[in-house]
Amino acid sequence: MADLPPLREVIARHGLSASKALGQNFLFDQQLLDRIAALPGPFAGRRVLEIGPGPGGLTRALLKAGAEVTAIEMDERCLPALAELGEAFPGKLEVIRGDALKLDHNAIMGGEPYAILSNLPYNVGTALFTRWMGGEEWPPLWTSLTLMFQQEVAQRIVAKPGTSAYGRLAVLAQWRAQSKLAMKVHRSAFTPPPKVMSAIVHVEPAAMPEGVSAKVLERLTEAAFGQRRKMLRQSLKGVAGAVDTLESLGIDSQRRAETLSVEEFENVARALSQ
Structure with missing residues (x-):
């Protein structure tokens, strides 16, 4: 040097x-x-x-x-x-x-x-x-x-x-x-x-969360934040099964994407991955 x-x-x-x-x-x-x-x-x-x-x-x-x-x-x-x-x-x-x-x-x-x-x-x-x-x-x-x-x-x-x-x-x-x-x-x-x-x-x-598909999570976040001002029941209509999965997990579909934690997105993606 x-x-x-x-x-x-x-x-x-x-x-x-x-x-x-x-x-x-x-x-x-x-x-x-x-x-x-x-x-x-x-x-x-x-x-x-x-x-x-x-x-x-x-x-x-x-x-x-x-x-x-x-x-x-x-x-x-x-x-x-x-x-x-x-x-x-x-x-x-x-x-x-x-x-x-x-x-x-x-x-x-x-x-x-x-x-x-x-x-x-x-x-x-x-x-x-x-x-x-x-x-x-x-x-x-x-x-x-x-x-x-x-x-x-x-x-x-x-x-x-x-x-x-x-x-x-x-x-x-x-x-x-x-x-x-x-x-x-x-x-x-x-x-x-x-x-x-x-x-x-x-x-x-870090460790890969068990049972979560990266492809599914990427699709989920793309849809959720692509229309971030809308409620999830609207922004996720194009992701098959997503809105029903929210309800099954006790996540209010009237929430907006920015209110969901990383763990909540993981849980939704895990359910959809299965």
């Missing part, structure tokens, strides 16, 4: 600027990046998948912490800067050019456990998160998610029932995982500064 030039110098030398179309915002504060990299715990010898490394600020912090990093980057302008970083840490960085939404992450990581840590591009963050949290196979190959989102999205992931932020993302993030808001990041830390504040969410897989 001592031989690496400051990130600002690297960006200037390669003529890089943050792309609004790709949802990019660069972080230059290496101390802040080191703190982010430390959130999941010691990284020595661990494998990490990073999405959208850009010029490699967070990548530097991960490599310095001893991680073996696989980075997916679709902006070819950033590849030369990442290549220089790879030369500084021989055998520790693999860069794959491509769209993270279209790639099989488990296959890329060789079917072995890995952590995911990323300053996610704002335009793909929610889509990637719901993909990582979905599917019937659990626990997943990823051992933790440490992800930066717009603060509003981060709050929706960790929200509690009865709050305006509580919705489908919260249920998907909490029904079989432990999710917490790990750190807030001021907009002034970025270049260029985004219009909104950011926050980092840390997620670790």
Whole structure:
């Protein structure tokens, strides 16, 4: 690391600027990046998948912490800067050019456990998160998610029932995982500064509730929160058996989706799964 030039110098030398179309915002504060990299715990010898490394600020912090990093980057302008970083840490960085939404992450990581840590591009963050949290196979190959989102999205992931932020993302993030808001990041830390504040969410897989189909739960929450201002007896009419199941479980169908706890959604999904 001592031989690496400051990130600002690297960006200037390669003529890089943050792309609004790709949802990019660069972080230059290496101390802040080191703190982010430390959130999941010691990284020595661990494998990490990073999405959208850009010029490699967070990548530097991960490599310095001893991680073996696989980075997916679709902006070819950033590849030369990442290549220089790879030369500084021989055998520790693999860069794959491509769209993270279209790639099989488990296959890329060789079917072995890995952590995911990323300053996610704002335009793909929610889509990637719901993909990582979905599917019937659990626990997943990823051992933790440490992800930066717009603060509003981060709050929706960790929200509690009865709050305006509580919705489908919260249920998907909490029904079989432990999710917490790990750190807030001021907009002034970025270049260029985004219009909104950011926050980092840390997620670790928990036990899979017995008898619950992820597919059923995802369909249930999609319908319930798709029309969140309506009573459940209206919003769930398109889910076969859902309204009758509510009544059988003693859940008032005149309630609205944001009033149901994660456990109540689990119970309804369990009954429908059977």
